[in-house]
Amino acid sequence: MQRLDDSLHPFKTTTVLVVEDEPITRTIIANYLDGFCHVAVVANAEEALQYCSLTPPDLILSDVLMREMDGLELCRQLKTMPDVSHIPLIFITSLSEDVEEQACWEAGCVDYVVKPVNAITLTNRVKTHLTLKLQTDFLKQQSLLDGLTRVYNRHWLEDAVQRLIRQSSRECSSFCLAMFDVDWFKKYNDHFGHLQGDQCLREVAKALKKALLRPSDAVVRYGGEEFICLLPDTDIEGAECVVNRIKDAVCKLELAHPESPFGIVTLSGGLSQLDNSDLENWEAWLKRTDELLYKAKATGRNRVCIASVRN
Template sequence: MDLAQTLPPGTPLGDALERRPRLLVVDDQPVNVQLLYRVFASDHQVFAATDGLKALEIARQQQPDLILLDVVMPGLDGFEVCQRLQADELTHDIPVIFLTANSDPDSEAHGLDVGAVDFIGKPFNTKVVRARVKTHLTLKRQGDLLRRWVFLDGLTGIANRRHFDERLAIEWARSQRSGAPLSALLIDVDHFKRFNDTHGHQNGDDCVRRVAAALASGLQRPTDLVARYGGEEFVCLLTDTDEYGALHLAELLRQRVHQETQPGVTGAAWPAVTVSIGVGCARLDLMHGADDLLREADHNLYRAKKAGRNSVRAGVA
């Protein structure tokens, strides 16, 4: 049985499986990029880079499903790019197919050692490229489903607490190394006990699912993560996001949840719900660990509720 068939309909992971696969084409020769774009553009979302550093940036931001990577490039060559992709927690599961005019056994062995899944010789046959890409995308999809199933919340289809905790540790360490901003949002459905008492637990579960879907669809970048934190509480992890950006997104999410849970949208008999949101922003000079980031978000969530709920609070107060 396909694991995708067991996902709750309308969940973020289930919706992600329906989108076009994302390919990143990396080659310093524009003619090769253009050719591969024509081959795949009709049924894939294609990104392109002509150097290794740009390829690493796009891979991290866009999270492609597969990378077609030239070996010989100025600056970072394909082998070095592949090694860096493998070393990054956000990109090490992306399969890499090398495109190369050098097909000697030593080069192929080195490419496999640094993490590539396949080699295609230049000049390449477009039918062969399509067939190889299809095979590795199928394998990637199956692997993603198995990995995500472990980190999936069964009710909502978004990430669970375990996944969030692992990502938080990774992103906190990265933020400490690079000085990049990192923010978190703690989100709680207002008056949820009253909702359950009035409308029943089945409608309560439906409400939690709809709030999760609204939050997931409101995130703006593939590197942002929303997870179910427990009960009717959610958490968002926002990489490379300062307090201003986190506050802005939190307000958009607050509005989106209210809009997406309107009876006219859901068809449900229960009224629209609201959420309160607390913002935490990494302050590396003041915080000793990732728990301090969550404590700040939790403190601001308390402030939002104390202010009357259906609101957002940030800052140190």
């Protein structure tokens, strides 16, 4: 079978989850897909729900008729889970009546394949829906990036921070938030002009991203010369090391700033940790961190003010 160009359709980076309670069928389907994508297999709907909650796949292939929870109910439950409701699901079914087909569509599938499964039909439908998924993910990703600095924007922040707060609450893990502001940036713009000011923000954003060492950490351009860093699964001591590394990284850029008493571009920042009172009102956490940022600016700049952990 001729393969699509992997540089345009990087299926090898995708994961397809096969949900099938018959071991032989499960193996056959996995073998059909082996070679152009990563394949994960589970034996029932309950295992599929657990897998998706931990490591969401790019596509799900599910049998309809399974013991205990069937594929229709699996699909309906997945559609109620915010973090995985967008994952396309293809049913593999031996059902052929119109009413049975209608039930598949109403449950929320994007397609279905009739048993006995034809290898060519299955692989091409999987490729079609993976392509659509990758294209959708790319367009969504682009819409969530700041056009100037190419870090995340506020639209991404509003969705991501709620998800990360829920995750932190479920796992009883620490979660820290840092806010930074480029010191005397208006004076920088007035001195060098807006084109140079834009380049300065790009360099600062790049330094922030480079200073974050874990994939789960994220940089957001919050507005103007202000940036936010989300540091999930990080306590206040660990976060303090991160924000100091960020501040030092920007200083090491040695971007000349004649209107600053430091002579170079610097950052002021605020850092605080999520507590129980913030679980339903993340804006209060944001406001608390913003107040720390302004305290850093009021007390000399080129520093980070850190909140003590609240019990």
